[in-house]
Amino acid sequence: GAGVSQSPSNKVTEKGKDVELRCDPISGHTALYWYRQSLGQGLEFLIYFQGNSAPDKSGLPSDRFSAERTGGSVSTLTIQRTQQEDSAVYLCASSLVGQVFEKLFFGSGTQLSVL
C-alpha cells in the first residue's frame, strides 16, 4: 500500500481478554517495528522484524506480549490477558532494509483501552 496501515484504529477490551493488533507495512519494506506510546512516556520500542524474523524482542514488556510476521509483510502484535496498564497507542513503522540511518514510516496507530 501507499503507507503503513494499522487496524483496528481503536480497540476497547475488558481486562483479561486477548487482543490482536495488525500492521500492514509499506510494500517492499523488509524492516518492521512496533512501538508503544503511553501518555507522557514518549515512544517505547517493543520489537523489530527483519523479514519474518525478530532479531530484537528486547522491548516486549512481558511474556503476555508476542508478535509475528508472515510473508515478510503483515505483522500481528498479540497481547494476552490484557491489563489496564496495557492501555496505550500501539504504533507500527516500517523501513526499506532496517539500516541505522533509515527514516521510519509510521502508521496512525491502534488506540487500545483496557477496561
Next chain:
Amino acid sequence: AQKVTQAQTEISVVEKEDVTLDCVYETRDTTYYLFWYKQPPSGELVFLIRRNSFDEQNEISGRYSWNFQKSTSSFNFTITASQVVDSAVYFCALSEGRRSQGNLIFGKGTKLSVKP
C-alpha cells in the same frame, strides 16, 4: 538514564512567534543519526529531518531550521513565524551506529500549541 531528553513538555505560542524545541542526546558512538518527527493530532508520525554525526551544518527548510552542536550534544529545532498548523507533538530521536538495525530511541516529545 535517558538517551534523548526533550526538557520542554509543552510550549504554547501565539501565531507568528518563533519557537525553539530543545533536544539533548547521549551516546558513546562516534557514528549516529538524529531525527525529528512531527505527530499531528491524527496520530501518524511524520519524518522531518535526519542528521548524521559527521555533519554539523545547520539546515534550513522553509520556516524550519535545525541546529546540531556536538559540543553540547544538542539538536535543536526552530520554527520561524509559527502557524496554527504547526501545532503537534514533536519528537527527537537517536539511532546509534553500533546497532545492527535502525531502531530509533525517542525522547518524550514536546507538545507545541500555536494559538491564532
